[in-house]
Amino acid sequence: xxxxxxxxxxxxxxxxxxxxxxxxxxxxxxxxxxxxxxxxxxxxxxxxxxxxxxxxxxxxxxxxxxxxxxxxxxxxxxxxxxxxxxxxxxxxxxx
Amino acid sequence: xxxxxxxxxxxxxxxxxxxxxxxxxxxxxxxxxxxxxxxxxxxxxxxxxxxxxxxxxxxxxxxxxxxxxxxxxxxxxxxxxxxxxxxxxxxxxxx
Amino acid sequence: xxxxxxxxxxxxxxxxxxxxxxxxxxxxxxxxxxxxxxxxxxxxxxxxxxxxxxxxxxxxxxxxxxxxxxxxxxxxxxxxxxxxxxxxxxxxxxx
Amino acid sequence: xxxxxxxxxxxxxxxxxxxxxxxxxxxxxxxxxxxxxxxxxxxxxxxxxxxxxxxxxxxxxxxxxxxxxxxxxxxxxxxxxxxxxxxxxxxxxxx
Amino acid sequence: xxxxxxxxxxxxxxxxxxxxxxxxxxxxxxxxxxxxxxxxxxxxxxxxxxxxxxxxxxxxxxxxxxxxxxxxxxxxxxxxxxxxxxxxxxxxxxx
Amino acid sequence: xxxxxxxxxxxxxxxxxxxxxxxxxxxxxxxxxxxxxxxxxxxxxxxxxxxxxxxxxxxxxxxxxxxxxxxxxxxxxxxxxxxxxxxxxxxxxxx
Amino acid sequence: xxxxxxxxxxxxxxxxxxxxxxxxxxxxxxxxxxxxxxxxxxxxxxxxxxxxxxxxxxxxxxxxxxxxxxxxxxxxxxxxxxxxxxxxxxxxxxx
Numbered sequence: 149x150x151x152x153x154x155x156x157x158x159x160x161x162x163x164x165x166x167x168x169x170x171x172x173x174x175x176x177x178x179x180x181x182x183x184x185x186x187x188x189x190x191x192x193x194x195x196x197x198x199x200x201x202x203x204x205x206x207x208x209x210x211x212x213x214x215x216x217x218x219x220x221x222x223x224x225x226x227x228x229x230x231x232x233x234x235x236x237x238x239x240x241x242x243x
Numbered sequence: 244x245x246x247x248x249x250x251x252x253x254x255x256x257x258x259x260x261x262x263x264x265x266x267x268x269x270x271x272x273x274x275x276x277x278x279x280x281x282x283x284x285x286x287x288x289x290x291x292x293x294x295x296x297x298x299x300x301x302x303x304x305x306x307x308x309x310x311x312x313x314x315x316x317x318x319x320x321x322x323x324x325x326x327x328x329x330x331x332x333x334x335x336x337x338x
Numbered sequence: 339x340x341x342x343x344x345x346x347x348x349x350x351x352x353x354x355x356x357x358x359x360x361x362x363x364x365x366x367x368x369x370x371x372x373x374x375x376x377x378x379x380x381x382x383x384x385x386x387x388x389x390x391x392x393x394x395x396x397x398x399x400x401x402x403x404x405x406x407x408x409x410x411x412x413x414x415x416x417x418x419x420x421x422x423x424x425x426x427x428x429x430x431x432x433x
Numbered sequence: 434x435x436x437x438x439x440x441x442x443x444x445x446x447x448x449x450x451x452x453x454x455x456x457x458x459x460x461x462x463x464x465x466x467x468x469x470x471x472x473x474x475x476x477x478x479x480x481x482x483x484x485x486x487x488x489x490x491x492x493x494x495x496x497x498x499x500x501x502x503x504x505x506x507x508x509x510x511x512x513x514x515x516x517x518x519x520x521x522x523x524x525x526x527x528x
Numbered sequence: 529x530x531x532x533x534x535x536x537x538x539x540x541x542x543x544x545x546x547x548x549x550x551x552x553x554x555x556x557x558x559x560x561x562x563x564x565x566x567x568x569x570x571x572x573x574x575x576x577x578x579x580x581x582x583x584x585x586x587x588x589x590x591x592x593x594x595x596x597x598x599x600x601x602x603x604x605x606x607x608x609x610x611x612x613x614x615x616x617x618x619x620x621x622x623x
Numbered sequence: 624x625x626x627x628x629x630x631x632x633x634x635x636x637x638x639x640x641x642x643x644x645x646x647x648x649x650x651x652x653x654x655x656x657x658x659x660x661x662x663x664x665x666x667x668x669x670x671x672x673x674x675x676x677x678x679x680x681x682x683x684x685x686x687x688x689x690x691x692x693x694x695x696x697x698x699x700x701x702x703x704x705x706x707x708x709x710x711x712x713x714x715x716x717x718x
Numbered sequence: 719x720x721x722x723x724x725x726x727x728x729x730x731x732x733x734x735x736x737x738x739x740x741x742x743x744x745x746x747x748x749x750x751x752x753x754x755x756x757x758x759x760x761x762x763x764x765x766x767x768x769x770x771x772x773x774x775x776x777x778x779x780x781x782x783x784x785x786x787x788x789x790x791x792x793x794x795x796x797x798x799x800x801x802x803x804x805x806x807x808x809x810x811x812x813x
Contacts, residue, residue: 150337150338151309151335151336151337152335152336152337152338153334153335154301154302154330154333154334154335154336155301155331157334157335159335183791183792183793183802193301196292196298197766197768197769197770198292198293198294198768199292199294199768199769199770200292200294200296200298201770203766203770206724206725206763207724214721214793214802216791221278221311221334222278223278223309223334223335232278232309232334232335235724236725238724239723239724239727239791239793239802240721240722240723240724240727240729240802241721241722241724242720242721242722243720243722245432245433246404246430246431246432247430247431247432247433248429248430249396249397249425249428249429249430249431250396250426252429252430254430288396291387291393293387293388293389294387294389295387295389295391295393316373316406316429317373318373318404318429327373327404327429327430340527340528341499341525341526341527342525342526342527342528343524343525344491344492344520344523344524344525344526345491345521347524347525349525383491386482386488388482388483388484389482389484390482390484390486390488411468411501411524412468413468413499413524422468422499422524422525435622435623436594436620436621436622437620437621437622437623438619438620439586439587439615439618439619439620439621440586440616442619442620444620478586481577481583483577483578483579484577484579485577485579485581485583506563506596506619507563508563508594508619508620517563517594517619517620530717530718531689531715531716531717532715532716532717532718533714533715534681534682534710534713534714534715534716535681535711537714537715539715573681576672576678578672578673578674579672579674580672580674580676580678601658601691601714602658603658603689603714603715612658612689612714612715625812625813626784626810626811626812627810627811627812627813628809628810629776629777629805629808629809629810629811630776630806632809632810634810668776671767671773673767673768673769674767674769675767675769675771675773696753696786696809697753698753698784698809707753707784707809707810
């Protein structure tokens, strides 16, 4: 069963912290809004601007992204913990 | 008697928590804005943008949706508890 | 003496709670923003968008509506308690 | 000496509470934002929208209006207490 | 040395309270945002709207205006206390 | 080494308080948002409006300006304390 | 592995405080939003305005910038601490 994000939302599978020891992002405990890394699983069609046109998405399925965790909503699908974020909560793509 | 949501609102019948043991969404008690799952019963015509045009809805009757509970309003019709949400409070469609 | 709402406002006569025992909306005491039911008595011409055009109203006189009570203002006319709401505070039409 | 409201502002002479015993508006003490009734003395030319056009006013001199008191500013002219409000703080016209 | 207000700002010389005993505005001590009266000394060119056009000012040099004191900034020039306000903080012109 | 402000920002060299005894601006200790005077050292190109056009700046290098101190950021360059402000934080030009 | 900022975001390598003793920016301990200096490593394509057009970036790779630290997010890549900022959090370019 697939989860299809609405509007400019993105479905992300977070990278486990254990996997981030080498070259991964740093998560200092004192920073309350910690950036996190994840893999894009699905993307929405994009939001509409005031002229009614769909704004194209910058991220695509398969991208590794750095995102601000606070903006998203955590869901569990088939035992996996996933995040649904707006694209504006994604800071950068790693490639 | 039918309930017809206004503007970009959506009428949703929540899926009972008991039905979500397999492959359903996870509802951790510590997360205050828990995502929830439901079936779309009725949709509004869509809101108007600044040019006066109706913005088409992404969800349709029959869709199973994941939504942020805090945005909606709970009503009871013919003994059933239903939610009225704006489409922007719906995170994703499951199919 | 008639009350003519301005802009996108709507004059609503609330349905008494005693009349809502059958098929009416549920008003849980723990929910602080309780939805309510009423009859539309009068509607404004609609608000103007940024292009100066009047946005047509979705509700009309005679509609039974479900509305969020917090948004409106209570007035008393000829001994009757009425509500003046913006259309955006009306969640749905029942028909 | 005349007071000419700017933009979409309206000068209103409030109706004294003593005059409101018959068919007047109800002012419950528990409601903090009490609606009030008054006579329109002067109106501004209207505000400009984003295209630079003046948005026409809905109220006119002589109208009896119901308004939300919190939005306005009380002034005293020639011993009279008057209110300066934005038109958006006026809920309805009585006629 | 002249002070030229920027954008839609207005330079106002407040009328002293002692001069307001006859027909002046009323300043109740319990109201925290007291309206005040003043003479317009200088006006900005006006602000630009989203289309890049300058929105013409409604007030002009020499006007006696009623303004909300909280919005402005007090300056002292050549021993005189003056106020710099945005035009939107001016409620009305007296003439 | 030159500092080039971005967008609608302005680089200002504050006038020392000691220099403001004659005809300068008054800085009452009780007012928390004190206006200040300074010389414009550099200006940005201006911000873009929604149509993508650069909005021209009103202030230019060499202007003496009165500004609201709270909006700016203090930096030190070559031993000098300078302020970087948005043009909207500048209240007036003195000439 | 490269980090590609999204929208109008910029990847900045902060200049160490030890390197700022000569002609660098001053960081008073009492100012809570301290400006900081850094080198631009990567820039996003720019954000889209309401017409769907990409707004060109003012900063480019290699620029030395002064930025407000509070707006950005700190990440660690290959042992280096970097900042991801929106261009609007960058105050000025030094050249």
